[in-house]
Structures are given as structure tokens and as C-alpha cells.
Amino acid sequence: MATPHVPLTLYRARLLNQPDLYRITMDQGKIHTVEPDPSCPPGVLDIQHAPIRETLPAALDVKGRLVIPGMVDAHMHLDKALTLPYAQNPSGTLEGAIQSFGQIRPRLTPEDVVRRFRLMAETVVAHGTTSIRSHLDFTTASTFLPLLQALAAVIDEWHDRLDVQLVVMAPRDNPPEFVDALAAGAARYLTAIGGAPHLASDPNTNLTWITSLAQKWGLGLDLHVDEQLNPAAKTLGWLAHWLTKNTVEHLPVIAGHVVSIGTMPPEEASALIQTVAEVPLGVVTCPATNLYLQGRHDTVNVRRGLTRIREWLAAGVPVAIASDNIQDPFNPFGRGDLLEMALLAGYAAHLGAAEADTLLAMITEIPGQLLGLSPYGVVPGSIADVVVLDAHSALEALQWQSPARWVFKRGRLVASRALVQHWYGMRPETDLFESPHAPL
Numbered sequence: 001m002a003t004p005h006v007p008l009t010l011y012r013a014r015l016l017n018q019p020d021l022y023r024i025t026m027d028q029g030k031i032h033t034v035e036p037d038p039s040c041p042p043g044v045l046d047i048q049h050a051p052i053r054e055t056l057p058a059a060l061d062v063k064g065r066l067v068i069p070g071m072v073d074a075h076m077h078l079d080k081a082l083t084l085p086y087a088q089n090p091s092g093t094l095e096g097a098i099q100s101f102g103q104i105r106p107r108l109t110p111e112d113v114v115r116r117f118r119l120m121a122e123t124v125v126a127h128g129t130t131s132i133r134s135h136l137d138f139t140t141a142s143t144f145l146p147l148l149q150a151l152a153a154v155i156d157e158w159h160d161r162l163d164v165q166l167v168v169m170a171p172r173d174n175p176p177e178f179v180d181a182l183a184a185g186a187a188r189y190l191t192a193i194g195g196a197p198h199l200a201s202d203p204n205t206n207l208t209w210i211t212s213l214a215q216k217w218g219l220g221l222d223l224h225v226d227e228q229l230n231p232a233a234k235t236l237g238w239l240a241h242w243l244t245k246n247t248v249e250h251l252p253v254i255a256g257h258v259v260s261i262g263t264m265p266p267e268e269a270s271a272l273i274q275t276v277a278e279v280p281l282g283v284v285t286c287p288a289t290n291l292y293l294q295g296r297h298d299t300v301n302v303r304r305g306l307t308r309i310r311e312w313l314a315a316g317v318p319v320a321i322a323s324d325n326i327q328d329p330f331n332p333f334g335r336g337d338l339l340e341m342a343l344l345a346g347y348a349a350h351l352g353a354a355e356a357d358t359l360l361a362m363i364t365e366i367p368g369q370l371l372g373l374s375p376y377g378v379v380p381g382s383i384a385d386v387v388v389l390d391a392h393s394a395l396e397a398l399q400w401q402s403p404a405r406w407v408f409k410r411g412r413l414v415a416s417r418a419l420v421q422h423w424y425g426m427r428p429e430t431d432l433f434e435s436p437h438a439p440l
Contacts, residue, residue, distance in 0.1 A: 008411055009059040010047075010386075011040040013067040015378055016357050016394055021064060026384040029410035033380055047388060047406055052416055062388050066397055068360055069377050070130030070385030070409065071338040072367035075222075075256050075284045075322035078134040079108070079147075082116045082327050089329035094227065094293045100329040105137060110150035117151065120326065121158050124336040126415045128387040128407050133165040133222070133371055135194050141181040144168075148189040161414045165371060167222045170195035174209045182217055191371075192220035192250060198228065198235045198260075207238055211246065220250030220372075226260035229294055229303055233260040237272055243279035252280040252318070254370055258307040259290060269308060277315040282370040285309055286324035287345045289331045309349040313358065320367035321345045321359070338363040339389075343398050356394035384411035 007027040015022055015034075023037035044061045080101055087100040124132065136151075138144055148166070155164045168186065170193055171178055193214045200206035207223075214221045226233040236255055243253060255276075261269050276283075285307050294305020312319045321341050326334040342359040345351065351359055368376030375382045390404035391397040407415040 006056055007058060008056060008408075010067060010388070011044055011059060011061045012038065012064050013062050013378075013388075014064055014392055015067060016360055022067075024067065024378065024386070026386075026408075026411035029384055031378065031380055031382045031384045031386075031411075034378055048404075048418065050406065050413055050416065052413055056413055064392055066389045066391045066393060067378055068128075068387050068389060068397075069364040069368060069382070070387055070407070071128045071363050072320070072371060072373070072376075073124060073129050073132040073323050073336070073338055073363075074254070074320045074367035074370055075286055075324055076120075076132050076134045076336075077136075077325050077328070077330070078117050078120055078132075079113050079136050080325055080328040080330065081120050083108075084327045084329065084332050087329045089332075091296070092293065093296045094330070097293065097325075097329040101137075105139060110147045113147060114150050114154050117154055118158075120336055121154075121162050124323075125161050125407060125409075126405075126417055127335070127337040127339065128389075128405050128415075129162070129336065129338055130385040130387075130407065130409050131163040131165075131368065131371060131373060133167060133191065135167045135169050135222070135224075137169050138171055138178055138181070141177050141184060144181050145184060145186050148186055152189050160412070161409050163373075165191040167192045167194040169224075170206075170210045170213065172196065172200035172206055174206060179213065182213065187217040187219065190217075190219055192222040192254075193217070194222045194224065194256075196224035196227065198224070198226045198233050203233075203235045204238055207235060207242070211242060211248070214248050215246070218249040220253070221248050222254040223256065225255040225258050227257040227290070228260055229263050229305060231260055231263040231265075231268075234272075236261065237275065240272075240276045240279050240281060243281060250372055252282045252370060254282050254284055256284045256322075257286055257290060258283050259294060259305050262306060262308055263303065269311065273308065273311050273315045273317065277317050282318040282320065282366075283307060283312050284320045284322050284367070284370070285345065285349075286322050287341060287348050288334055289324040291344070291348060292331050292333075304348055306345075306348055309345065309351070318366050318370060319362060320370055321362045322367070337401075339397060339401055343401065346398060353395050356398055359398060360394045385409055 010024040012021045020036045021038040025032045040061045044059045047060045047062050087104045089096045089100045197203045197206040290305040295303040325331040365377045386408045388406040389397045389402040404418045
């Protein structure tokens with residue numbers, strides 16, 4: 001349950017890439033001002049004592065903690081989440097996961113998907129995610145529309161805590177039934193059309209069909225692209241070329257996974273990256289799922305299966321980090337914590353302390369822009385979705401994973417969690433985060 005709306009000021013907030021402390025004012029669901037101010041009036045309530053189910057005071061003291069934009073999970077599969085008990089994947093491969101989930105998919109009812117959606121919504125909001133985009137498998141025209149209607153109802157129920165966009169995974173065989181479902185009303189529930197054309201028998205034909213449908217129905221494009229280690233998989237190049245000659249309703253277009261480019265020779269990969277950098281296209285990397293599924297057939301020098309994150313960033317292409325699958329045959333682990341995903345991406349992509357602020361931007365500002373939430377950030381005019389982390393810097397947030405977090409949706413405190421520790425024999429004299437840079 002969200003707290004009632006009141007204007008709110010956060011004092012002594014620390015921001016990404018900024019050395020000073022700031023005063024942030026929020027009202028009517030928007031951020032009004034962000035101004036340097038190291039002071040805090042006497043009597044302002046410490047955020048640690050902020051009530052979650054009562055009217056908040058007009059101001060809170062965050063005491064130098066890091067305030068980031070609400071985390072944005074730009075690539076999830078909520079119809080699959082939490083299905084691992086029913087759909088095992090002994091091979092650990094992408095093909096095995098697709099086959100395993102395909103066996104249970106006909107038995108999944110809208111009620112079951114909604115139940116698991118609620119569980120995941122509670123989880124991701126508690127971790128600090130305030131907006132998500134979920135891909136959904138298309139089943140049949142008769143079952144897909146009821147699923148969308150059921151999800152629309154629960155999405156509306158959660159609107160004051162979590163914004164949700166839906167993307168349909170277009171089938172790989174271009175069936176007329178899919179077009180009929182869009183015409184029957186499915187299109188109005190969707191933000192974009194997706195799919196995995198690299199898995200189709202004729203990838204270019206499937207891509208052409210998907211892009212034409214997106215144009216016809218005024219929807220965006222959000223595709224699974226080249227999610228395999230074969231360097232010959234090059235639907236990304238086709239998509240980039242198409243974007244030089246066409247446009248869609250919602251830009252940028254999103255390419256998820258983009259794995260095969262990591263196996264291409266450097267010169268070929270560099271040329272493709274430069275081509276993509278010239279069109280309105282963003283990349284979403286899914287480190288957990290790709291690390292888990294890819295390289296299963298390698299017996300030496302096992303490939304990581306990630307896209308070229310460093311090279312994309314260097315070329316100015318927006319790259320977001322996403323959860324993808326959670327506790328299903330595609331990924332048996334995960335809990336919907338994007339801060340954890342940023343840490344994993346840091347390890348896997350060799351991004352270190354110098355890129356800590358970038359890693360946090362890849363789970364906040366960058367996916368927010370890709371999902372059309374612009375302006376998005378801790379800036380005036382942005383939606384007032386912010387998270388207070390129990391850290392003084394992006395690096396500390398990644399290192400310690402901020403066990404305590406306070407989550408605001410449109411300026412309302414909607415979730416908080418605290419770290420409780422019991423010390424036996426001795427206890428530290430100071431809070432670890434009170435003096436983050438004390439000399440040794």
C-alpha cells in the first residue's frame with residue numbers, strides 16, 4: 001500500500017558522479033528541484049525511521065546516503081518466472097530451456113501467471129525497481145488475449161508502486177493467427193513487439209514480418225537478437241540497416257542479448273558496432289542468463305556469452321543491464337535485484353571501480369531512457385522514482401550491495417528494508433558507512 005501523497009524534501013542526498021550533498025524536492029509525482037545543500041534543518045526525521053504505511057513528514061534526512069533513480073528492469077520474462085519447480089533443464093542449454101518451458105506452457109493459466117507476477121512485483125519493488133518491461137510468449141489467439149486482460153488488471157493494481165510495459169514475443173513461423181490476435185485487441189495492451197528472429201528458419205523473413213507489424217500497429221521493437229555463440233548470426237546488422245531506411249513509433253529500438261558479436265573477429269565486430277552507433281538502437285545485456293546458458297558445449301576456454309559491453313559504451317551506444325529470467329529453466333537463480341545484476345556484469349565484463357557509476361547508470365538512467373521514461377534521473381522534471389541506498393558512492397553500493405534500501409515511487413515511500421545485525425562478544429564502534437573513507 002502506498003503512502004498518501006505529500007510534498008517531500010530529501011536533505012543531504014549524495015548523487016552519482018557528484019561530490020557534493022544535495023537537497024531534492026518532490027511534489028505531484030515529479031522531482032521539482034535538485035540543488036547543492038550540505039545542511040539539514042534541526043528536527044528533520046532520519047530516513048531510517050520513515051513510516052511506510054503512514055503519511056510521511058514533509059522532509060527526511062538521508063544523511064549522506066546515495067540517492068539514485070528508481071531501477072528499471074528493461075528485459076524480464078514474468079510469464080516464465082518462478083516456474084523452475086515445474087520445468088527443469090538438465091542440459092543447461094538455451095535449447096533445453098525452450099523445450100522444457102514449451103512442455104508446461106499450455107498448462108499455464110492467466111491466474112497462475114498473475115499469481116507469480118504478484119510475487120515478483122513484491123520482490124523487485126523491495127529491491128528498488130520501479131519500472132519493468134516484460135516479454136510474453138504468444139500461445140494462441142484464444143489464450144493470449146485473456147492473459148493480457150488479466151495482466152492489465154494486476155498492472156493497474158500495482159500502478160502506484162511499479163510501472164509495467166508488455167512486449168509480445170512474435171512466433172518464428174509468421175502465423176496469421178498472431179496477426180489476428182493483434183487485430184482482436186491484443187495490440188492495445190502492448191508497448192512493443194519482440195521475438196527471436198535469429199532462431200527462425202529464415203531470420204530475415206521473420207524480421208521483416210515483425211517490423212511490418214510494429215509499423216502497422218504503432219508499436220515499438222524490442223527483439224532478442226543473435227542469442228547464440230555462432231559468429232554467423234548477424235540479424236543485428238540486418239536490423240541496423242533496416243533502421244537506416246525505416247522508423248517505428250517508439251524509439252530507440254532495443255536489441256536484447258546480442259551475444260554473437262562477442263565471437264566475431266575484432267575488425268568485424270568493430271564495423272558492426274559503428275553501424276549500430278549511427279541508428280536509434282539500444283542494447284540490453286542479460287548477464288545472468290547468458291552466463292548460465294551459453295558456452296555449454298565448450299570444453300576448453302569456455303566462452304562467457306556476453307555482448308561487447310565495453311565496446312558498445314565506447315561507441316556511445318546505450319547499454320542497459322537486465323534480469324531476464326528468474327528461477328525458471330533459463331536461469332535457476334536470481335531474485336530480481338538489479339544491483340546484484342550490475343555487480344555480476346562488472347565481474348563478467350571486466351568493469352571495475354572506475355566504471356562503478358556507469359554500472360549503476362546501466363540499471364537506472366539508461367534503461368529508463370530506452371523504455372521512453374525520459375527525462376529520467378534525479379533531475380528536475382523527471383518522474384519522482386528514486387531509491388536511497390545505504391552507501392556513499394556507486395562503488396560502495398556495488399561492494400556491499402546495500403542491504404538497507406528505501407524506495408520511492410512518484411515521490412511516495414512504497415518499500416523499505418533494513419539490515420539487522422547481532423554482534424556477539426564485540427561490536428564495531430561506528431557504522432561502516434558513517435566513515436567510508438577513514439584512513440587506515
